[in-house]
Amino acid sequence: MYIQLNDEQKMLRDEVRRFADEVVKPIAKETDEKGIFPTDVIRQAGEMGLTGVAVPEEWGGAGMDVISYCIVVEEISRVCGSTGVILSVNNSLVCDPIMKFGNDEQKELFLKPLAAGEKLGCFALTEPGAGSDAAALRTTARRDGDDYVLNGNKVFITNGTHADVAIVFASVDLALGHKGITAFLVPAEIDGYSHGIHEYKLGVNGSGTTELAFEDMRIPAAFRLGEEGEGFKVAMSTLDGGRIGIASQAVGIAQGAFEEAVQYAKEREQFGKPISSFQAIQHYLADMSTELDAARLLTWKAAWTKMNRKRFTLEAAQAKLYSSEMAQRVTNLAVQIHGGYGYIREYNVERYFRDARITEIYEGTSEIQKMVIANWVLNQG
């Protein structure tokens, strides 16, 4: 057991933190308020290698490890939750499955530009009638010669407003249930593909969430990711990795809120002294830091398990569940420590508080994580 970052990881952390503070933070408030997708930030992040952190260099990535990926998402989310999820999705929901399930031509055509930040990806699983119950999706893919023809609708797709490539899940035969689900790599410029305008949301408001529609959209069979019927497996194994990203996002948001809370508590005076001298405030800070450390450790543990073991489903679900619930508590206390100012948009904690909320919902709600964990403990442990 040795839990310290190596020199490369520390350098990466310092570099990303500088980028976050100097480039991302100054526009974070506007990104959120106006729902502006931070195109320029993502371009710069791509140049730094942050769009394909764990993708090997030969496929356009930065060739780093999963812990490094956690560091990137945490540091960015520490100043902007929207940018954090944009990067998390591109890295773990888009690059990862192509790396794992794609063939060399697909990697050449799709992975290289996505990992290098020349293109942006999105992951399209959820539908109006299929959220937690993803296997109930209704989008269809009909084989037609060398093509598939896709019809259907997706909702809540992060990066959807700006994505160049979508990984789309559709069924080749609805009667087969989850065994009919198949994954496709879809270039956004293809005929029959369209997206809506961004959803106006409670938090992570700059992340380009939108719906996608496919109308007789013709995809070459060569763009099928994995085998026919393998899509559900692709989706579930991808989400295992994605959950490490969302756990990191939650840790980052909470860390940002925590730092603001410590500073505010030292500066704000009431009853003639800094509020940090009051025991109630001190104890809030103690609980926040304890839970933050626990969440970060669980997240790194999941990342380490992903790198060193075959299965990391349990570790990823625990990291995601704990970190996202932790982020609610920590951002809530950060608002509390700020008093009325915490409720005012001028102060960042108000945004952190809103941004944290989604981490318990997407990439599997807390309830879904608990189902995964309970199944593991009761039946496989």
Place this chain on the structure above:
Amino acid sequence: MSELTFELNEEQQLLREEVRRFAVERIRPGTAERDKNHEFPKDIIAEMAEMGLLGMMVPEAYDGAEMDVLTYAIAVEELATVCPSVAVTMSVTNSVCCWPIQEFGSDEVKEAVLPELAAGGAIGGFGLTEPGSGSDAGSMKTVARLEGDEWVIDGEKAWITNGAYGKYFVVLARTSPGKGTQGISAIVVPSDAPGFRVGGSEEKMGLKASNTTALYFDSCRVPASYLLGEEGKGFRIAMATLDHSRVGIAAQSVGIHQRALELAVSYAKERVQFGVPIAKHQAIQFKIASMATELAAARTLTYYAASRGHSPEAGRLASQAKLYASEAANRACWEALQIHGGNGFCEDYEIARLYRDVRITTIYEGTSEMQRMVIARHLTR
């Protein structure tokens, strides 16, 4: 430079197996009976001494096992899953008695007492608390004065673990009145010192097979060389000792939590209501998922604190681990008892004892409130 890893090294894995085997084979069969009869596990402690479990961190030069803090924590955890009373008897000897002696003792006192504690079958204790001085340890009234080449101690200590069975005690006493915590010193007191007397055993809610008593000092005389460190440094020695030992209580909590989860899982799979095992009801599954997730968080925090024992943050990390692990273990026992329904309220079921045993973990070696004060001090200074 080492790479980050969550894996235990070979020595730690082997020791875990050895202690687990011993605990299951030798300790478990009598745990319930000893609890019922308030019977101190003398024979078991003697066997543990032979295994080297009482001086785990003591240097080999003094017949100790010279293992690291993490290995020690793992041993405590394994013992606690089977019997928290045995675990605390062992952890007190290792970390609040041996450790300050090995760190701060003169050669003379080390030679006189460490081999006996580490390998001779003697156990030890730590006398800090007094009837009027608990969390506010600096307000202690016990005094000691130097007379020739002897310390003469007068006063009383309360709730001392291993009181009636300990051969050596690290006792805190005021040596320079009027100097506050700067006037407190740490002195090793053998139980056969003239003027030393042990009170009756306390009747406790839990940990009934551990021994807790008052200690009385009536012109009690010990050699001058039994002072630890310098005169006036005792309070700092006590605090350093507790920083160190809290990892042990965190590990004890983790062991109890682990057992509570095991009991909950096996009961939930067996108990049938509404025609199915209660493990099929989602509410029960979710309790189990939360217990398992908090256990992972507590264990990781504890191992992390143990593995970072020499860092400048060691005190904060130990307090975080103790705070989180003890509170999580209390929640886990509460939920595990709930899962047992009425049976859980009956002493035939192990969870009833665990529920009583676990309650102490947020109180001794610094209450949760004291841990939060320690952590907050690190954050706001």
